Structures are given as structure tokens and as C-alpha cells.
Amino acid sequence: MRTDRLKLAANLTRPLLALVAAFALTTLALLSTGVSPLEAYRLVLFGAFSTPVRLSDMIMLAAPLLLCAVGLSITFAGGLYNLGVEGQMIAGAIAAMVPLRLWPDWPPLLLWLLAGLSGAAGGALWALLIGALRRYANVSEIFAGLGMNFLASGLALYMVLGPWRRQTSASLSGTDLLPRDLWLPTIDRLRLAPAAPVIALLALAIVWWALTKTRWGLEVRAVGLNPAAAGRLGVAAFRRMAETLAACGALAGIAGMLQVVAVHHALIPNISSGIGLLGLLVALLARADPRWLLPIAVAFASFTVGSIQLPLTLGIDSAIAGVLQGALVLFALVARARVR
Amino acid sequence: MRNRSVRWLVLVLTLISLILTACGTQPAAQPTAAPAAEPTTAPAAPAEEFTFGMVLVGPINDGGWNQAHYEGAQYVVEHVPGVKFIYIDKVNPADRPNVKVEQAIEELIGQGAKLIITNSAEFADGTNIAAAAHPDVFFIHASGDKVLTGEAPPNVRNLMGRMEYGKMIAGCAAALTTEAGKLAYLGPLIDPETRRLVNSTYLGARYCWETYRGRPASELAFKVTWIGFWFNIPGVTLDPTKVANDFINEGYDVILSGIDTTEGIVEANKATQAGKRVFAVPYDFAGACAQGEAVCLGVPYFNWGPDYKRLVELARAGKWEPAWEWTGPNWSNINDPDTSMIGFVKGPALSAENAAKLDEFIAKLADGSLNLFTGPLFYQDGTVFVPEGQVADDKTIWYTQQLLAGIEGQSAP
Structure with missing residues (x-):
């Protein structure tokens, strides 16, 4: 009884210490710019909830973020560090554009479905290339992923400036906007497309179930803990790794598709907007535990949206949200490393 | 085990670099900029x-x-x-x-x-x-x-x-000064606006080259390189600093800027300090010559x-x-801060003799005796932009389809 309580206390202290350390660091950064940290925190932490418009913007950022984080929790379970998630998102966005540009006259519902499938396929394929590099060329998936990210941005740049450029102009600002009826429907005057969070939550539920309740999930986790041992027990280790990569890529690809049909309504060079890498932070902080993915994704999205007001009201740069997000993850990692 | 710690190291390093890039790209916040608005719902x-x-x-x-x-x-x-x-x-x-x-x-x-x-x-x-x-x-x-x-x-x-006028004046100043007869234009992205501004620059340059220098248009080289956006985005656009240096290495001795930022004049200034003679015409902002007084021929600017x-x-x-x-500009005084939308500040590098010729050119534009959008004018592919004996109307100029014949560079991708 007593030891249980002590254990619980110990389990709670470390995350709390990490939290305090992260805020201390961010506060130092804020103090160095000479603004009131309290005022800045009020905006960063709660700014996203102050108006319906900001709330809807936050949800539209949280949806692709959650998709990426959910995907990454699969690869983490399988013991892989999929830093290529950003590139998989871009590949998904490019793939999703294909049906939209080829057959813009088809019924929107069918096109969205096709775009979703195509985006998922594009992301999965991009991720499988990483798996192939690891298997056949012995390249660590971390470096393969980073390399593939560059390749994907290059491809997006090429499409924007090349085959999909605007008529009579060449601008890196993006392709022409999609026809209005191909934009994912939004609620009234908000930029909130309800389909986006629904898809993300659905993905969270399915992945949670698959990882914890199925034999496949058990095997994936076994491979993640020790591929060699799992292999000796008859688990097709490489196959499971490839499947986790493909699943993560598919979810990132769908996130890319959402960026195209629900947020930017065009392909822009920076279509992934760093959301994949932010998703990596979310997954790290959640320790790939599905229960924590949603709250952390929502928190990170609201930091980002809330911080937009910083330059306007306090005259400081909105990058402070990135400092807070990064500090949280770093200190959480440090706190965890001590547990080991 | 070792493998594992290497992984953690890589991961942590990646995180740190992510955080740093998030803060690193931004220039310091301007203290004067803070419009300390009451953030709450103060009526x-x-x-x-x-x-x-x-x-x-x-x-x-x-x-x-x-x-x-x-x-x-x-x-x-x-x-x-x-x-x-x-x-x-x-x-x-x-x-x-x-x-x-x-x-x-x-x-x-x-x-x-x-x-x-x-x-x-x-x-x-x-x-x-x-x-x-x-x-x-x-x-x-x-x-x-x-x-x-x-x-x-x-x-x-x-x-x-109507920056077209500012750009004509800029082109004229460049043509009056160039020794090599080679003018380079640092272009942003390609769209009707940027095309018509390049064309205007070329028309001003060609006119002054023929009229004041007495040389045929065929001896004037005019090249544009587009970087892809209004300013440098590392890894996305061409790097304007590099493009400017390419111009200098290829022997262009006047760099005219069409982008939002000042790389053109900055690099021209560096090259001049290193012993070359390269001039620059920046763009947009009346104070832009300050980035390189010694090489600045002048700047066409907006006065919003x-x-x-x-x-x-x-x-x-x-x-x-x-x-x-x-x-358009207020032609009675294009540099009147209270009335003129378009102005041109002459730079210290423009000689007195050339400044006088430039004033003569501006006077011709002002009284309407010279309209450079008078036909015949041809696009790069030989099609007619303005037929002989006609003057282009506003819409034709606004929606310019291509660069003019005589300009080296992409009209559209």
C-alpha cells in the first residue's frame, strides 16, 4: 500500500519536474525579450480558445497533427524512428492532387474519396521506400527518412513550378486554387471542415484498437522490443516493420490530403508546414501511448494558433510556441532517461 | 545497446535543430514595431x-x-x-x-x-x-x-x-552608365506584373542607349533571371545573392533589382569594393540606396x-x-512626398552629366512627348505586343503576356 503510493508519487514527480523545467526555460526566453511572461502564456495557452474562429483554426491544425502522431505511434511501437513523416505527408499531398487535377468535373464526394485513397497510397509508398532502403541497403531509417523528406520537397517544388504551374506565371506560392466545390465543406463562416477531425479521431480509435487488442499489434510491439527474439518466435519481423511504416505513411498521406482539400486548397511548396515533425514531438511526448496523443496534439496545436497573436499584441515573435513545444519534449526525454 | 544510444543522440540533435530553426529564421523583433494594443476586449x-x-x-x-x-x-x-x-x-x-x-x-x-x-x-x-x-x-x-x-x-x-515609369527611369539610368553595355535584372517570380516591369525597364534602357549613347539596340545586352518568389526562401527559391554574383562574373555591370529585398545592391557594392566596377539600381523603397551609396545609380520607389x-x-x-x-507619379514633382505615388531618387553613383540627361528623359515622360509603349513592339516569340502607330492601353500593359524581343530570359515557364 505504502510502496504503491510512493511509486505513484515518483511516477508523477518526474513529468511534473519536466513540465516545470520546460516552463522555466520558456519563461527565461520571454523575460529576455522584456515582455510579461504571464501575458504571453495567457495568449499561448488559451488564445486558441478565445474565439470560434481561432478554435476552428486550432482544430484544423490538430487534425493533421493527430494523424501524423497516430501514425508515428505505430512506428514507435515497431521500434522505428520514422523521421520521414514530413516527406510522407508531402508525397500524400502530391498524390491527392492527381485525381483532383485529372477529373475536376467528377462528383466531389467521389473525388475526395479518390484523393484520400491516392494520398494514403502516396504516403505509404514513400514510407515503404524507407523500409526498402533499410532492408536492402542497410541505411538507418532515420537518415533514409530525412533524405526522403528533401526529395519530397523537391518533388513538390517541381510540380508547383513545372507541370502544375499557374497559367502564364511561375510563382513558388503554389498551384491555382482548386474549384470551390472541391473544397472540403466547412461550417458556415469558420474554416472548420468537420470531416478532418472526424477522420483523425477515427484513425486514432482504429490504431489504438489494432495496437492493443489484436495479435498484429502484439507482434508489432514484440518486434519493437527485440526484432531478433521476435523473429525466433516465428514473427515475420521485417514484414511487420514494413507494415508499420506503410501504415504511418498512409496516415501522414491522408494528413497531406487534408492540407490540400481542407486547408490550402492548392498544392504549395511547404504543404506539410512542419506538421509531420511537430507530430514527432507529440508522439515522443506521449511515449506513443494512444491515450495521450489526442490531448497533446490539441495542446500543441493550440500553442501554435495562440501564438499568432503574440507579435500583434506583445510585439514579440510567435516562435516562442516552438520553444515551449521543444522544451517540453526535451525535458520529458531527459526525465525519462533518468528512469532507466 | 550502443546502437540505441546513438539513436537517442540523433533524435535529440534533430529536436534541437528543429527548435533552433523555428527561432532562427526570424530577424529580431523591432522595438518600435510593437503596437501595444490592449489584447482584451477593451471597448x-x-x-x-x-x-x-x-x-x-x-x-x-x-x-x-x-x-x-x-x-x-x-x-x-x-x-x-x-x-x-x-x-x-x-x-x-x-x-x-x-x-x-x-x-x-x-x-x-x-x-x-x-x-x-x-x-x-x-x-x-x-x-x-x-x-x-x-x-x-x-x-x-x-x-x-x-x-x-x-x-x-x-x-x-x-x-x-504606375511603377512602369519608375522602371523606365531606372532602365535609362542604367543604360546611361553601363560601360560593358550589359544590364542584368534580378527578377522575382513570373507574372503579368513582373513582366511589365521588366519590359518597362528594358524600354527605358533601350531608348536612352540609342538616344543618349548613340549606340544601336543590338549592342545592349539585357538579361533577367527569376528567383521564383519575392524574396529569398532558402532551399526553395534561387539565392538572389548567388544570382547577383553570377551576373557580376558574367560581366554585367549594372544590376537592377525587381525583388523585395536588397541583395542586388549589396553584392554590387561588395564587388566594387573588391576592385570591380558594378552599379546597382535597387527597387521599391526610397531609402534603399543606403545599402550601397557608392554604387547606387538611384532607386524607383513607391510612396504609398x-x-x-x-x-x-x-x-x-x-x-x-x-x-x-x-x-501614377505627380509629374510636376515626382518626389513630392504628399502627392506622388511613384518617385525616383538619384543615387550618388550617377554622374552629373548623366543626371542631367536623366532629367531630360523624365521631362519627356512628364509632358507626354515620349510614350515608350508606342508600337511597333514585339514579344520574344515575334508576336505583336503593340502594332505600329498605336499606343498600348492600360489593360494591354497590365496583362502583359511575354517579355519583349531583345530581352534574354524566361517569359513564362
């Missing part, structure tokens, strides 16, 4: 105060396009009592990846802005979307044409300056203040009507 301050806001594509201190807009807004604050100015700058996918122009506009309106100025051609769609959602707020989309095409809601106006003042007063008085405006 819109003293009764008569009128707040106007601006969404800028680049930083307010870029020494070019964005700074010119920012100073225009400051002019309004100085000359109209009871107005307050707020802004969000660097609204572009590189600096603020998760902020769309509609979002930035919402934030400004949330702070009480009754009139919004957006300053990039890319903001056209976002401005229209926000304007439709806020019919009680007035919008000026600078450099756009959606009012002309009929795609803008009634609370939107377009405003642009007077027009913004007029429109702010119009909005305040409730006399707003949709309009597409293309304001």
Missing part, C-alpha cells in the same frame, strides 16, 4: 479612434517593398489624427507555415481594425474570402486586380502605383502614404466604393 478606445491594419508578405524592415508599405502606413498615422495602425508581417509559407492570410486578417479585425491592407499579389484569394466574411470592414488589396476582373466583394478596392491617407479618410467618412486604381 474600442476613445470614441473617434479608427484602427487600420496591414498584412505584409515580408518583414517591415526589408529595405524594399514591405518597408515602403510600412512607411506608407506611418505616413497615415502622422497625417490623420485619431488613427491607430496595427500589422502582421512575414505572412508567407516559409516564415509562418501555419498562418494563412485570412487568419492574419481575422487577428487584425479582432484587434479592432476597420480597414485592412494586404500587400501581395498572392493575397488576392485570401483577401476576397475575408472580405466576404466581413462585409462591414474595408479592404485594400495592393497590387491586385480582382476588382477589375469583377471577382472581388464590394468592400474591396485595388491599389497599385498619400493614397493610403486618402482611402483611410474615405473609409472613415463612409464614402467607400469599389475601385481598381493605378496611380
Whole structure:
């Protein structure tokens, strides 16, 4: 009884210490710019909830973020560090554009479905290339992923400036906007497309179930803990790794598709907007535990949206949200490393 | 085990670099910039105060396009009592990846802005979307044409300056000065606006080359290289610093800038200090010569203040009507800060003799005796831009399809 309580206390202290350390660091950064940290925190932490418009913007950022984080929790379970998630998102966005540009006259519902499938396929394929590099060329998936990210941005740049450029102009600002009826429907005057969070939550539920309740999930986790041992027990280790990569890529690809049909309504060079890498932070902080993915994704999205007001009201740069997000993850990692 | 710690190391390093890039790309916040607005729902301050806001594509201190807009807004604050100015700058996918122009506009309106100025051609769609959602707020989309095409809601106006004249003067100053007979143009992205400005520069240069230098047009080289956006985005656009140095290494001795920032004059200045003789004509902002006085032939600039003042007063008085405006210089004094939208400040590197010729050229433009958009003018592919004996009208110039014959560089991709 007593030891249980002590254990619980110990389990709670470390995350709390990490939290305090992260805020201390961010506060130092804020103090160095000479603004009131309290005022800045009020905006960063709660700014996203102050108006319906900001709330809807936050949800539209949280949806692709959650998709990426959910995907990454699969690869983490399988013991892989999929830093290529950003590139998989871009590949998904490019793939999703294909049906939209080829057959813009088809019924929107069918096109969205096709775009979703195509985006998922594009992301999965991009991720499988990483798996192939690891298997056949012995390249660590971390470096393969980073390399593939560059390749994907290059491809997006090429499409924007090349085959999909605007008529009579060449601008890196993006392709022409999609026809209005191909934009994912939004609620009234908000930029909130309800389909986006629904898809993300659905993905969270399915992945949670698959990882914890199925034999496949058990095997994936076994491979993640020790591929060699799992292999000796008859688990097709490489196959499971490839499947986790493909699943993560598919979810990132769908996130890319959402960026195209629900947020930017065009392909822009920076279509992934760093959301994949932010998703990596979310997954790290959640320790790939599905229960924590949603709250952390929502928190990170609201930091980002809330911080937009910083330059306007306090005259400081909105990058402070990135400092807070990064500090949280770093200190959480440090706190965890001590547990080991 | 070792493998595992290496992984953690890589991961932590990646995280740190992520955090650093998030903070690293931004120049220091301007202390003067902080418009310490009351963030809470303070009821819109003293009764008569009128707040106007601006969404800028680049930083307010870029020494070019964005700074010119920012100073225009400051002019309004100085000359109209009871107005307050707020802004969000660097609204572009590189600096603020998760902020769309509609979002930035919402934030400004949330702070009480009754009139919004957006300053990039890319903001056209976002401005229209926000304007439709806020019919009680007035919008000026600078450099756009959606009012002309009929795609803008009634609370939107377009405003642009006739920089064609400024660019002709710039081209003339370059042609008067060049020793090699080789002029280079640092181009942003390719669209009708940037094409017509390159063409204007070329027309001014060719005229002065033939008229004052007495040389045939065939001996004047004029090359444009497009970087792909209004300013440098590392890894996305061509690097304007590198492009400028390529120009210099290829023997071009005047660099004319068409981008928002000042790499052209900065590099020309460096090369000159290193013993070469390279001149520069920056763009957009009256103070741009300060980046390299010794090599500056002059700068064609926008003076947004007077027009913004007029429109702010119009909005305040409730006399707003949709309009597409293309304001020219005040020809009686193109550098009058209170009346002239387009001006040209001569730089220290322009010789007195050439300055006199340039004044003569400006006088001809001013009294209308010289119109460089007079036919015959041909596009690069040989098709007719303006037929013989005719003068191009505004729409023909605004929607310029290609670069003119005689210019080396891409017309469209």
C-alpha cells in the first residue's frame, strides 16, 4: 500500500519536474525579450480558445497533427524512428492532387474519396521506400527518412513550378486554387471542415484498437522490443516493420490530403508546414501511448494558433510556441532517461 | 545497446535543430514595431479612434517593398489624427507555415481594425474570402486586380502605383552608365506584373542607349533571371545573392533589382569594393540606396502614404466604393512626398552629366512627348505586343503576356 503510493508519487514527480523545467526555460526566453511572461502564456495557452474562429483554426491544425502522431505511434511501437513523416505527408499531398487535377468535373464526394485513397497510397509508398532502403541497403531509417523528406520537397517544388504551374506565371506560392466545390465543406463562416477531425479521431480509435487488442499489434510491439527474439518466435519481423511504416505513411498521406482539400486548397511548396515533425514531438511526448496523443496534439496545436497573436499584441515573435513545444519534449526525454 | 544510444543522440540533435530553426529564421523583433494594443476586449478606445491594419508578405524592415508599405502606413498615422495602425508581417509559407492570410486578417479585425491592407499579389484569394466574411470592414488589396476582373466583394478596392515609369527611369539610368553595355535584372517570380516591369525597364534602357549613347539596340545586352518568389526562401527559391554574383562574373555591370529585398545592391557594392566596377539600381523603397551609396545609380520607389491617407479618410467618412486604381507619379514633382505615388531618387553613383540627361528623359515622360509603349513592339516569340502607330492601353500593359524581343530570359515557364 505504502510502496504503491510512493511509486505513484515518483511516477508523477518526474513529468511534473519536466513540465516545470520546460516552463522555466520558456519563461527565461520571454523575460529576455522584456515582455510579461504571464501575458504571453495567457495568449499561448488559451488564445486558441478565445474565439470560434481561432478554435476552428486550432482544430484544423490538430487534425493533421493527430494523424501524423497516430501514425508515428505505430512506428514507435515497431521500434522505428520514422523521421520521414514530413516527406510522407508531402508525397500524400502530391498524390491527392492527381485525381483532383485529372477529373475536376467528377462528383466531389467521389473525388475526395479518390484523393484520400491516392494520398494514403502516396504516403505509404514513400514510407515503404524507407523500409526498402533499410532492408536492402542497410541505411538507418532515420537518415533514409530525412533524405526522403528533401526529395519530397523537391518533388513538390517541381510540380508547383513545372507541370502544375499557374497559367502564364511561375510563382513558388503554389498551384491555382482548386474549384470551390472541391473544397472540403466547412461550417458556415469558420474554416472548420468537420470531416478532418472526424477522420483523425477515427484513425486514432482504429490504431489504438489494432495496437492493443489484436495479435498484429502484439507482434508489432514484440518486434519493437527485440526484432531478433521476435523473429525466433516465428514473427515475420521485417514484414511487420514494413507494415508499420506503410501504415504511418498512409496516415501522414491522408494528413497531406487534408492540407490540400481542407486547408490550402492548392498544392504549395511547404504543404506539410512542419506538421509531420511537430507530430514527432507529440508522439515522443506521449511515449506513443494512444491515450495521450489526442490531448497533446490539441495542446500543441493550440500553442501554435495562440501564438499568432503574440507579435500583434506583445510585439514579440510567435516562435516562442516552438520553444515551449521543444522544451517540453526535451525535458520529458531527459526525465525519462533518468528512469532507466 | 550502443546502437540505441546513438539513436537517442540523433533524435535529440534533430529536436534541437528543429527548435533552433523555428527561432532562427526570424530577424529580431523591432522595438518600435510593437503596437501595444490592449489584447482584451477593451471597448474600442476613445470614441473617434479608427484602427487600420496591414498584412505584409515580408518583414517591415526589408529595405524594399514591405518597408515602403510600412512607411506608407506611418505616413497615415502622422497625417490623420485619431488613427491607430496595427500589422502582421512575414505572412508567407516559409516564415509562418501555419498562418494563412485570412487568419492574419481575422487577428487584425479582432484587434479592432476597420480597414485592412494586404500587400501581395498572392493575397488576392485570401483577401476576397475575408472580405466576404466581413462585409462591414474595408479592404485594400495592393497590387491586385480582382476588382477589375469583377471577382472581388464590394468592400474591396485595388491599389497599385504606375511603377512602369519608375522602371523606365531606372532602365535609362542604367543604360546611361553601363560601360560593358550589359544590364542584368534580378527578377522575382513570373507574372503579368513582373513582366511589365521588366519590359518597362528594358524600354527605358533601350531608348536612352540609342538616344543618349548613340549606340544601336543590338549592342545592349539585357538579361533577367527569376528567383521564383519575392524574396529569398532558402532551399526553395534561387539565392538572389548567388544570382547577383553570377551576373557580376558574367560581366554585367549594372544590376537592377525587381525583388523585395536588397541583395542586388549589396553584392554590387561588395564587388566594387573588391576592385570591380558594378552599379546597382535597387527597387521599391526610397531609402534603399543606403545599402550601397557608392554604387547606387538611384532607386524607383513607391510612396504609398498619400493614397493610403486618402482611402483611410474615405473609409472613415463612409464614402467607400469599389475601385481598381493605378496611380501614377505627380509629374510636376515626382518626389513630392504628399502627392506622388511613384518617385525616383538619384543615387550618388550617377554622374552629373548623366543626371542631367536623366532629367531630360523624365521631362519627356512628364509632358507626354515620349510614350515608350508606342508600337511597333514585339514579344520574344515575334508576336505583336503593340502594332505600329498605336499606343498600348492600360489593360494591354497590365496583362502583359511575354517579355519583349531583345530581352534574354524566361517569359513564362
